[in-house]
Amino acid sequence: MEGGLLSGARAAVVDGPLPGFHPALKQALTFPLAWGRSPVRDPRAWRRAARATVEEHLLVERQDGVPFAPEFTGRVPGDGYDRELVTVSLTRWARVRGALLTPHGRGPFPAVLLLHDHGSRFDIGKEKLVRPWYDGTRLASASAWAGRHFGGRFPGDELARRGHVVLCLDALGWGDRGPLAYEQQQALAANLFQLGSSLAGLMAREDERAAAFLAGLDRVDARRVAAVGFSMGAYRAWQAAALSDHVAAAASVCWMTGLKEMMVPGNNTLRGQSAYCMLHPGLARHLDIPDVASIAAPKPMLFFHGGRDTLFPAEGVRAAHRKLRAVWRAHDAEERLWTKTWPELGHVFTREMQDEVFRWLDDVL
Structure with a gap:
């Protein structure tokens, strides 16, 4: 029936469920502000206009004037780096505790804003990426997570060993x-x-502020700050690069697609829940997902995907990569964009993938 919910077998594979008129809503999305469709033909002017559109749809005002007021714990020696906790005001509403790792030696150092995934696992956040030396009760969960997704390695600790704050x-x-x-x-x-x-x-505003705080540390070379993340953290990484001038480069592992190609029956995003962490209401009337990431051009950007990653259908990944390449090409910077699909892998960030990201960071920072 017109306007009704999907029925029968099709409804069984939709977690939404989707309304019967959802194809018409998808067809109506033309992304009129995307590069190539927008009336703005200068790539730098397009970047400014697209960024202003995204800013308008975040629904959370900028927090630039809020003092960070950081509080640091004492440093604990690690393997080639020091570990400490820092508590900082990312917004005027809340103070947030984070793990801060600093390489041994003389700075200022290149730095990485490391952004954790979703994974429907909430007892650990930063501990997914940095070994929790400060809380033994979370170590078992954190180690299991690293074993499942990161080849048993904590990427944050490895980055610090390799010379990054x-x-x-x-x-x-x-x-x-x-x-x-x-x-x-x-x-x-x-x-x-x-x-x-x-x-x-x-989340977008907090990640912007975290990048600004990191870039402002005396131990950090503010010109060499990258954002790196896996899964939801990958989304956050390219979003931070698009919205923050403090982020010079970003590596995104397992989160890039076209919106229409992702919104198909059976896809995880239709369930709601985790999707709300990456949903800016109304933005799709103007820009597709890769259009938002393209605001980061011509910064160096890396996008890795697993060919067996069921969260991101292959056609959506290919469509997104085509859009990304068109924007970097318009900036005469196509060599700064690195896209790669690992055919045999699913939704993971293996040691081999990590090592390629680390080498890439050494090159671009």
């Missing part, structure tokens, strides 16, 4: 700021929407 903080709902239960995500997002705010917008 590393900052990793909890997003709202994870680690020290949680833990959420899976079914609570939708309620959290709904309540923020009721308050005229946005969970995804808050």
Whole structure:
């Protein structure tokens, strides 16, 4: 029936469920502000206009004037680096605790804003990427996560060993700021929407601020700050590069697609829940997902994907890569964009992938 829900066998594979008129809504999305469709033909002017559009849809105002007021714990020696905790005001509403790793030697050093994934695992956030020397109760969960997704390695510790300052903080709902239960995500997002705010917008603003804080540390070379993430952290990484002038480069592992290609029956994004962490209401009327990432051009950017990653259908990844390449080409900077699909891999960030990212960071920073 016109306007009704999908019925029968098709409904069984939709977690939404989607309304019967959803194909018409998808067809209506033409992304009129995308590069090549936008009336703005100068790539730098397009970047400014597209960024302003994204800013408008975050629903959370900029927090630039809020003092960071950092509080540091004492440093604990690690293997070639020192570890400390830092508590900082990313917004005027909350203070956030993060792990800060500093290489031994004389700085200033290149730095990495390391952004954790979603994974429907909320008891650990920063601990997914940095070994929790400060809390033995989380070590088992963190080690299991590293074994499942990162080849048994904590990427943050490895980056610090290789000479990078590393900052990793909890997003709202994870680690020290949680833990959420899976079914609570939708309620959290709904309540923020009721308050005229946005969970995804808050995360974007906090990541911007974290990049600014990291770049402002005396131990950091502010010209050499990268954002790196896996899964939801990969989304956050390219988003931070698009929105923050403090991020000089970004490596995104397992999160890039076209919106229409992702929104197909059976895809995880149709369930709501985790999708609200990456959903800016109304933005799709103007820009596709890779269009937003392309605001980062001509910065050096890396996008890795697993060919067996069921979260991101292959056609969506290919469509996104085509869009990305067109924008970097318009900036005469196509050599700064590195896209690669690992055919045999799923939704993981293996040691081999990590090593390629680390070598790439050495080159671009």
